[in-house]
Amino acid sequence: MKHISIYIIGSLFLFNACNSNQLKHDASGTFETTEIIVSALAAGQIIELNSGEGQTVAKDQYLGYIDTMQLHLQKRQLAAKIKAINARKPNIAQQIAAAKEQIAQAAREKKRVENLVKDGAATQKQLDDMDTQLKVLQRTLAAQTNQISTSTDGLSGESEVLEAQIAQVQDLIAKSRIISPMNGIILNKYKQVSEVAAQGTPLLKIADTRHLFLRAYIVAAQLENVTIGQKAIVYINDIGGKQNEYEGTVAWISDKAEFTPKTIQTQDERQHLVYAVKIAVDNTDGSIKTGMYGDVDFK
Numbered sequence: 001m002k003h004i005s006i007y008i009i010g011s012l013f014l015f016n017a018c019n020s021n022q023l024k025h026d027a028s029g030t031f032e033t034t035e036i037i038v039s040a041l042a043a044g045q046i047i048e049l050n051s052g053e054g055q056t057v058a059k060d061q062y063l064g065y066i067d068t069m070q071l072h073l074q075k076r077q078l079a080a081k082i083k084a085i086n087a088r089k090p091n092i093a094q095q096i097a098a099a100k101e102q103i104a105q106a107a108r109e110k111k112r113v114e115n116l117v118k119d120g121a122a123t124q125k126q127l128d129d130m131d132t133q134l135k136v137l138q139r140t141l142a143a144q145t146n147q148i149s150t151s152t153d154g155l156s157g158e159s160e161v162l163e164a165q166i167a168q169v170q171d172l173i174a175k176s177r178i179i180s181p182m183n184g185i186i187l188n189k190y191k192q193v194s195e196v197a198a199q200g201t202p203l204l205k206i207a208d209t210r211h212l213f214l215r216a217y218i219v220a221a222q223l224e225n226v227t228i229g230q231k232a233i234v235y236i237n238d239i240g241g242k243q244n245e246y247e248g249t250v251a252w253i254s255d256k257a258e259f260t261p262k263t264i265q266t267q268d269e270r271q272h273l274v275y276a277v278k279i280a281v282d283n284t285d286g287s288i289k290t291g292m293y294g295d296v297d298f299k
């Protein structure tokens with residue numbers, strides 16, 4: 001019986017010590033990371049997907065591509081249509097060259113008649129007729145030029161529509177390349193090579209494991225002492241019970257209160273409403289894992 005009493009007293013002492021240690025920090029919570037779902041931006045068969053779960057990837061790293069054969073054929077077809085339209089465009093300079101020569105000749109003839117009128121060798125009516133003929137030729141040239149310009153503008157409009165379609169196809173070709181949006185590790189791979197993906201189909205899930213956040217909870221009384229950008233010390237207990245310290249920075253404070261999560265302890269257990277905060281912690285060495293528990297003290 002004596003041994004049992006000693007065991008109970010020792011257990012109570014250990015429990016109180018652990019409980020006291022758990023509550024001595026300003027807040028506690030779990031680590032989370034930024035996760036991004038990489039989805040197919042174009043539809044088609046997956047030709048290449050050089051990635052696997054657990055693989056480290058860099059921002060803008062090429063990971064694979066979706067079949068673009070039909071897109072390239074469509075682009076060639078549109079380019080051929082543009083070439084045909086351009087071939088139909090009239091050469092304005094060539095088409096009005098004859099009319100301009102007629103006007104030049106008429107102008108020279110008018111000048112000759114003017115000189116004859118001065119010398120009394122031609123009548124005023126002859127000069128008026130030459131002037132009328134010159135004006136008719138000029139109006140004809142203006143109408144011809146306007147008609148050719150209208151035709152050219154119409155064909156140019158058709159070309160612009162096709163060029164816009166080529167730009168759309170080129171954009172789809174570019175989006176067929178699967179690119180990593182950030183530095184991180186591939187957590188999940190949802191599709192395999194040769195499978196068909198619709199636009200928007202999830203392909204991969206990538207997590208930024210080098211920059212983690214401790215999501216902790218504070219009570220209303222602590223709000224006035226915690227600000228965004230404030231420095232903090234984050235504590236994590238390893239398997240051997242050793243407490244490791246990390247520097248952190250308050251990155252976010254919720255503007256809405258919520259009920260205390262069951263797995264989280266606060267300084268005042270009587271407080272049912274708490275505010276979530278995120279403390280950014282550098283994890284370049286990869287020692288912190290998502291889901292780990294941590295404590296924090298605000299400086």
